[in-house]
Amino acid sequence: MMRKPIVTAVLGALLLFLAVAAGRAQKLESLPGYVPIEELNLFPPDKLSVEVNLDGPLLHMVAAATKGDDPEFSAVMAGLKSIKVQVYPLKGVDAGAVKGKIGRAVHWLEGHGWQSSIRVKEKGDETYIYLKQTGDRIEGLTLLSLNPGDEAVIINIVGRIDPAEIGRLGKNLDLPQLQKIPARGGGARKPE
Amino acid sequence: MTRLNEPMVCEGALDLLETYLDGDLPREAADRFRFHLEGCRACAAELALAGRIQRELRVLPQPDCPPEVIERVVRTGRGEVVPFPSRSRAARLRIAAAAAALALAVGGGSLFIHLQRDQPRPEPSRAEIAQATRQARFALAYLGKVTRKAGLGVRDEVLEKRLVIPAARSVSRSLGGALSGPSAAAEPRKELP
Numbered sequence: 001m002m003r004k005p006i007v008t009a010v011l012g013a014l015l016l017f018l019a020v021a022a023g024r025a026q027k028l029e030s031l032p033g034y035v036p037i038e039e040l041n042l043f044p045p046d047k048l049s050v051e052v053n054l055d056g057p058l059l060h061m062v063a064a065a066t067k068g069d070d071p072e073f074s075a076v077m078a079g080l081k082s083i084k085v086q087v088y089p090l091k092g093v094d095a096g097a098v099k100g101k102i103g104r105a106v107h108w109l110e111g112h113g114w115q116s117s118i119r120v121k122e123k124g125d126e127t128y129i130y131l132k133q134t135g136d137r138i139e140g141l142t143l144l145s146l147n148p149g150d151e152a153v154i155i156n157i158v159g160r161i162d163p164a165e166i167g168r169l170g171k172n173l174d175l176p177q178l179q180k181i182p183a184r185g186g187g188a189r190k191p192e
Numbered sequence: 193m194t195r196l197n198e199p200m201v202c203e204g205a206l207d208l209l210e211t212y213l214d215g216d217l218p219r220e221a222a223d224r225f226r227f228h229l230e231g232c233r234a235c236a237a238e239l240a241l242a243g244r245i246q247r248e249l250r251v252l253p254q255p256d257c258p259p260e261v262i263e264r265v266v267r268t269g270r271g272e273v274v275p276f277p278s279r280s281r282a283a284r285l286r287i288a289a290a291a292a293a294l295a296l297a298v299g300g301g302s303l304f305i306h307l308q309r310d311q312p313r314p315e316p317s318r319a320e321i322a323q324a325t326r327q328a329r330f331a332l333a334y335l336g337k338v339t340r341k342a343g344l345g346v347r348d349e350v351l352e353k354r355l356v357i358p359a360a361r362s363v364s365r366s367l368g369g370a371l372s373g374p375s376a377a378a379e380p381r382k383e384l385p
Binding site for chain 2: 050052054058059061062065066073076077083085087118127129141143145153155157166167169
């Protein structure tokens with residue numbers, strides 16, 4: 001009569017072990033806010049003027065490093081799992097093809113449960129901001145921007161996101177003051 | 193009495209397929225079945241498939257029936273109530289051990305792969321963290337820049353459609369049409385602070 005509880009306990013412990021192992025093995029790709037930018041194949045990888053790929057461990061270190069100087073920025077970083085940025089210069093490039101790709105990316109986002117937050121089309125410029133929500137929590141933000149004659153951009157931020165906090169930080173940070181951001185292959189973007 | 197030329201539907205023909213293959217179909221029904229097959233390629237294909245399956249099943253080796261099953265059938269035939277044998281403790285332990293080994297293999301394997309993936313990554317240097325900080329700030333600043341620009345675009349559009357153009361039209365009307373046309377209507381916008 002004692003056998004059944006023992007077998008149940010052993011199987012329960014094993015299931016718990018499996019669940020823990022599966023939880024530890026959770027990949028960035030499985031997070032709801034993740035967008036497979038490379039798979040969407042928006043811009044040619046060798047022509048990017050800026051490429052940023054920051055993932056969880058590095059972002060946590062950034063959060064730890066900036067905790068004293070900039071606690072607000074640090075708090076935002078601590079909640080993030082990934083930041084990806086791709087900037088593609090459009091000078092001398094047919095923006096029509098890029099426009100089509102951005103349209104397909106927007107379609108992809110809408111087909112994967114992303115909700116449009118900002119959608120502006122003005123004088124050829126297009127800007128889209130999409131949010132991925134799970135319940136009340138925002139777990140992903142994706143920005144797509146097309147500026148014919150200038151550049152096209154995609155930004156994907158994964159993690160615990162407070163758009164107001166990010167907006168406030170973005171407002172306070174000034175692009176020209178930032179130092180050069182290296183692109184793939186050792187290139188660098190000049191401050192605007 | 194049914195006749196040969198009386199049509200047979202596919203559903204009826206498929207119901208007779210196994211019986212026909214076994215050779216148990218009465219002659220007249222078999223004739224009608226064959227007559228249907230002559231005009232129905234789908235049923236003919238079904239018959240060919242069923243025939244192939246039957247042939248292949250026949251050439252499979254015949255496994256021996258375990259003696260305890262034979263004994264059980266015989267005893268049941270005699271009218272005896274034969275209880276199902278309970279698994280021995282050793283058998284249960286074997287099953288539990290197999291389940292444990294499987295769970296450990298799957299869980300341990302995924303954990304190992306995960307740890308292996310993390311291991312080659314060296315600890316980032318201070319310079320790398322500083323660079324990452326600049327990149328993160330850049331991403332947020334870029335986001336801020338684009339959203340600001342989009343916000344200004346929305347504001348301008350709303351102001352123009354809802355405020356500037358109606359106000360210009362109103363002024364135009366009050367001046368008796370001295371100002372007219374969309375270009376004139378848009379003029380006052382420049383005077384806005």
